[in-house]
Amino acid sequence: MKRIVFIVVLALIAGSWGGNLWVYYNSQLPEPVFFKHYIEVENSPGYSFDLNYLENKSAKVKIQSIRIPELPNATVTPILVQNSYVHQNQGTMRTQIMDYDLLQPTFPEDGPLVIHRVEAVFDDNSTKELEIGEIRVYNDLLKGDSPIQSTSGGSSSENAGYTRVKFTKDTVITEISSAYLPGLGDRLTVILEAPSIKHLEQSEIQFGSETTHSGVPLSQIPFPLKFKKGDTASVTYKFDPLQNADAMAKSEVYRFLLRMELQLDNGKKAAYPIFVQSDPYLSQREVAAIVKSRRSGS
Known part of the structure; x- marks a missing residue:
């Protein structure tokens, strides 16, 4: 009888050890x-x-x-x-x-x-x-002497940020662009606040718990825009959270430059960068999903 009990205990231990080994094996990335x-x-x-x-x-x-x-x-x-x-x-x-x-x-x-x-x-x-x-x-991103001075800026843990600038010369913004804007679609909202477009319909971005920034969505701005020396403008952006995306999509990192294309009165061109950043904060469940995806080869 004792021998049977001993064998049963050994079998249970072996089964538990094997189960733990299986769980451990399936929780490992094939490579970094x-x-x-x-x-x-x-x-x-x-x-x-x-x-x-x-x-x-x-x-x-x-x-x-x-x-x-x-x-x-x-x-x-x-x-x-x-x-x-x-x-x-x-x-x-x-x-x-x-x-x-x-x-x-x-x-x-x-x-x-x-x-x-x-x-x-x-x-x-x-x-x-x-x-x-x-x-x-x-x-050659920052071509020419920029007629813009940054006066303030900030970012938040909600993947939002803003940059406020002042124009040191009469300037025309002909475009604001980035290679990654088209692919982001509605996931990224960018608005511009400027004197010459205050009459257009404004959108709002909540920045932190107390501050709201207003401006015209980038897709609705009638470029080119003229600015006088001393004018100010602000660019605010915010990434919308990915609710139903897979874990690999949620781990995407964005650190790119919104490029203001500028033209001065003397005909010279310049550019000014607006920094845009979105960092993922992964949960344990999302990391486990990434491991599962990599182990399956997808």
Whole structure:
């Protein structure tokens, strides 16, 4: 009788151990995965961006840094644990454009330098190329001397932000654009407050718990817009939360530039960037869904 009880106990222990092993196995990423990034940056000292990724806590080898061969003038500061989940850590590779005269990217003749992969460097000195989404690096984004001064700005944890500017010369805004605006559609709201369009129908963006910004939606602005020296304007944006999207879509990172195209009275052209940013805050359930998706190969 004792022998039978002993065998039953062993079977229960083995079953429990096997079940735990199965759960653990299915909670592991096949390899580290970077979020899908949509980044625009000027090839100019001081510009920076973060590349976020998920990695198994129990991985035998872990990412220590990254290399971006197309950006020899960039430095990388690893933040190996930005957020912690049950089986994974979220890390960040903070990348900054530096002023290295002898090390500069090679740009195509038409358009920006576009980067889709980075070289992950692991703690055993092995390397592997991993997809990161897209980084668009511009060499001539800030052409000319801008007749604009930034007077204030801010952002919130609700993926909203604003920039208020003052014009130092008579100026015409001919366009406000970004490579990523068309793909975002209704998910991103951008409004402009300016003296010459106060008569048009205004929309509102709630910024924080107490502040409301008003302006005309970007799609309804009758460009070109004229500004006198001393005029002010403000651009406010807000990303709508993704309610029914899958976890991979919710992990998308946006850090791009709304580009104000400007024309001065003397005919010269210039540009001014408005920074737009949306960072994901993933739940444990969403991280588990990403793991499941990667394990299934989708």
